[in-house]
Amino acid sequence: MDDIRQNPSSGDEVALRRIQRLSLHLYTPSEPHSGGLSLLPCRAKRNLSPSVESLSEYMRGPHREIQARIFEFFQSRPDLQTPVEISMAEHRQLCMRQMTALVREAGIRPFRYLVENPSAYFAIAEAVGGVDISLGIKMGVQFSLWGGSVINLGTKKHKEKYFDGIDNLDYPGCFAMTELHHGSNVQALQTTAIFDPITDEFVINTPNDGAIKWWIGNAAVHGKFASVFARLVLPLQGKGGKSADMGIHAFIVPIRDLETHSLLPGVEIHDCGHKVGLNGVDNGALRFSHVRVSRDNLLNRFGDVSRDGKYTSSLPTVNKRFAATLGELVGGRVGLAYSSVGVLKIAVTIAVRYSLLRQQFGPPRKPEVSVLDYQSQQHRLMPMLASTYAFHFATQYLVDKYSEMKKTNDDQVIGDVHALSAGLKSYVTSYTARSISTCRESCGGHGYAAVNRFGILRNDHDIFQTFEGDNTVLLQQVAGDLLKRYQEKFKGGTLTMTWNYLRESMSSYLSQPNPVTARWEGEDHLRDPKFQLDAFRHRTSRLLQSVAARLQKHSKTLGSFGAWNRCLNHLLTLAESHIESVVLAKFIEAVQNCPDANTREVLKLVCDLYALDRIWKDIGTYRNVDYVAPNKAKAIHKLTDYLSFQVRGVARELVDAFDLPDLVIRAPIGMASEAYEQYTQHVGF
Numbered sequence: 001m002d003d004i005r006q007n008p009s010s011g012d013e014v015a016l017r018r019i020q021r022l023s024l025h026l027y028t029p030s031e032p033h034s035g036g037l038s039l040l041p042c043r044a045k046r047n048l049s050p051s052v053e054s055l056s057e058y059m060r061g062p063h064r065e066i067q068a069r070i071f072e073f074f075q076s077r078p079d080l081q082t083p084v085e086i087s088m089a090e091h092r093q094l095c096m097r098q099m100t101a102l103v104r105e106a107g108i109r110p111f112r113y114l115v116e117n118p119s120a121y122f123a124i125a126e127a128v129g130g131v132d133i134s135l136g137i138k139m140g141v142q143f144s145l146w147g148g149s150v151i152n153l154g155t156k157k158h159k160e161k162y163f164d165g166i167d168n169l170d171y172p173g174c175f176a177m178t179e180l181h182h183g184s185n186v187q188a189l190q191t192t193a194i195f196d197p198i199t200d201e202f203v204i205n206t207p208n209d210g211a212i213k214w215w216i217g218n219a220a221v222h223g224k225f226a227s228v229f230a231r232l233v234l235p236l237q238g239k240g241g242k243s244a245d246m247g248i249h250a251f252i253v254p255i256r257d258l259e260t261h262s263l264l265p266g267v268e269i270h271d272c273g274h275k276v277g278l279n280g281v282d283n284g285a286l287r288f289s290h291v292r293v294s295r296d297n298l299l300n301r302f303g304d305v306s307r308d309g310k311y312t313s314s315l316p317t318v319n320k321r322f323a324a325t326l327g328e329l330v331g332g333r334v335g336l337a338y339s340s341v342g343v344l345k346i347a348v349t350i351a352v353r354y355s356l357l358r359q360q361f362g363p364p365r366k367p368e369v370s371v372l373d374y375q376s377q378q379h380r381l382m383p384m385l386a387s388t389y390a391f392h393f394a395t396q397y398l399v400d401k402y403s404e405m406k407k408t409n410d411d412q413v414i415g416d417v418h419a420l421s422a423g424l425k426s427y428v429t430s431y432t433a434r435s436i437s438t439c440r441e442s443c444g445g446h447g448y449a450a451v452n453r454f455g456i457l458r459n460d461h462d463i464f465q466t467f468e469g470d471n472t473v474l475l476q477q478v479a480g481d482l483l484k485r486y487q488e489k490f491k492g493g494t495l496t497m498t499w500n501y502l503r504e505s506m507s508s509y510l511s512q513p514n515p516v517t518a519r520w521e522g523e524d525h526l527r528d529p530k531f532q533l534d535a536f537r538h539r540t541s542r543l544l545q546s547v548a549a550r551l552q553k554h555s556k557t558l559g560s561f562g563a564w565n566r567c568l569n570h571l572l573t574l575a576e577s578h579i580e581s582v583v584l585a586k587f588i589e590a591v592q593n594c595p596d597a598n599t600r601e602v603l604k605l606v607c608d609l610y611a612l613d614r615i616w617k618d619i620g621t622y623r624n625v626d627y628v629a630p631n632k633a634k635a636i637h638k639l640t641d642y643l644s645f646q647v648r649g650v651a652r653e654l655v656d657a658f659d660l661p662d663l664v665i666r667a668p669i670g671m672a673s674e675a676y677e678q679y680t681q682h683v684g685f
């Protein structure tokens with residue numbers, strides 16, 4: 001493409017003059033702090049002066065020290081840093097070396113943290129994901145999935161036998177749930193585990209090619225064990241002497257010899273091959289041909305088989321056992337939501353720093369301006385920066401709740417964590433996936449250089465939307481949960497903490513919007529957290545009430561499955577709306593709890609942008625029900641642009657406060673200083 005400055009055809013000259021005229025119209029000379037140009041000077045602006053240190057201190061959370069240890073360790077070991085170009089085979093070996101060195105040389109034992117201090121575990125996962133996302137996922141497979149299944153679905157005997165080997169990596173393992181024909185629908189898995197009462201063993205078998213375990217992390221190269229999810233079948237225990245299918249259970253199956261590493265008899269493994277991303281993780285496909293394992297290898301916390309082949313369980317039905325089994329695996333979702341925010345922080349930091357550095361065009365006879373001074377660039381990046389802050393606090397809350405759940409086993413907290421982890425995992429990972437592309441675009445051509453990271457971040461992170469539960473499927477769990485609570489409300493039941501607002505407010509949200517407040521357009525009102533939360537909750541309550549009525553109507557003719565499908569998009573919108581309400585509530589709380597007044601003021605600005613941008617993006621919904629009048633909609637739009645502009649003034653400090661070391665950012669264009677120098681050096685100047 002021709003560059004319009006170097007080769008101005010007459011049409012291009014006209015375009016250039018138009019841009020320059022536009023610059024004159026839109027901008028007036030800058031105030032000192034913004035470092036650029038100011039937008040429509042219609043308001044009396046206050047310059048904020050955030051302290052990066054104080055902001056960072058508040059954001060950091062309690063586990064910064066262990067993260068710093070991880071960064072220092074990898075910083076000191078260039079041989080363990082992932083280069084930009086690396087083959088799949090080398091990447092897999094490097095990832096294994098990285099994980100082994102972390103455990104055996106740096107002395108960081110993620111598995112112990114997972115069991116004893118989950119919030120520290122998630123901080124470790126975020127930090128190693130910053131070193132290489134493949135490493136973060138490889139570690140997640142080993143400790144959270146393979147280790148987590150043994151600890152959470154097994155009993156004391158399993159812990160005694162396997163804990164140390166998992167912890168010190170003598171027992172690298174896999175989590176083998178997904179099959180070729182079934183991923184999301186776990187209840188339909190076909191691998192069987194048939195009890196043989198004569199030998200006191202289970203026989204693990206893949207009955208057809210559709211039941212081949214697929215995508216199993218750690219299987220292609222490194223795994224020695226797998227926790228295999230299979231239907232537990234008891235011969236002669238069903239009606240009329242038939243076999244009884246007791247549903248999906250997990251079994252520990254050794255897959256490779258501990259000494260020689262060769263495949264064990266009856267186990268066939270093939271490599272899933274080169275992937276779009278995460279090529280440091282060795283995903284494999286496994287077929288089992290009548291592999292025998294001891295009865296003790298059943299992970300028997302929720303269901304057991306006695307020596308004489310009788311089934312016992314504290315849970316009365318197959319569905320309850322299934323829910324309990326899958327429920328124990330929510331830790332993976334918590335980790336993904338949390339790590340996804342970590343990836344978003346990296347992408348936003350690179351995009352914002354570069355957009356501040358990069359200068360293109362400007363008013364006549366004036367220096368060129370930073371591209372972040374363009375309203376369009378602010379519109380792309382500032383609400384994203386605000387969302388990153390919002391998700392930071394929301395996922396921090398999720399991690400705290402998860403830790404509380406593990407400590408107390410309280411039913412209400414369990415309910416809360418299950419729905420919230422499903423919702424935040426899907427909402428945050430989808431948002432991050434979209435945003436990485438926007439960040440790439442906002443850095444122009446230099447965003448396309450592999451060294452500047454967006455390609456690998458996008459490719460590695462993309463699958464976060466699918467594994468540990470496909471996002472569309474998980475959002476339906478959130479919607480289902482909301483509907484359940486809605487029904488309970490009318491039966492006088494209790495609501496868990498996060499859902500409490502529905503009880504408190506359903507009736508007021510569902511009454512006709514107040515025509516007077518619908519017209520209020522003052523900045524104080526629009527920036528009042530009460531108005532913002534009210535708007536989010538009003539939308540959720542309406543969506544909930546209307547979808548409940550639609551489901552009831554359609555189920556009469558379509559049955560419950562058909563009715564659900566007829567309302568599916570509505571249900572997904574409901575789930576997202578609810579998650580957004582929770583995210584906003586947690587952000588508002590975080591602002592209010594911030595002890596330093598200066599920092600609080602900056603966070604309040606960022607929070608206001610998050611809230612108003614979301615309201616503006618969904619303004620049609622609010623207008624449709626006259627929750628906001630036309631004048632108010634216009635005021636929201638104007639204020640959102642203005643807040644984006646204000647956040648631009650503190651954008652550098654906001655990304656610096658993420659406190660990500662160069663080891664994690666790596667992109668030359670995303671460096672805090674001398675970015676151009678580092679970039680030119682990279683290509684050899």
Ligand SMILES: Cc1cc2nc3c(=O)[nH]c(=O)nc-3n(C[C@H](O)[C@H](O)[C@H](O)COP(=O)(O)OP(=O)(O)OC[C@H]3O[C@@H](n4cnc5c(N)ncnc54)[C@H](O)[C@@H]3O)c2cc1C
Pocket residue numbers: 141175176177178181182183184185214215216217275278283463466467468469470471472473
């Ligand atoms: C890199 C990678 C690593 C993985 N690691 C592991 C691992 O270690 N262990 C393991 O067991 N698994 C692993 N998986 C598998 C992963 O968990 C599954 O891919 C995931 O659960 C989704 O299942 P699926 O791929 O079969 O998709 P499907 O369930 O077939 O979904 C396909 C599409 O249909 C849609 N869809 C499905 N059901 C519904 C519905 N009810 N309503 C609306 N839409 C629907 C989905 O949104 C999606 O768009 C991995 C996958 C990958 C790619």
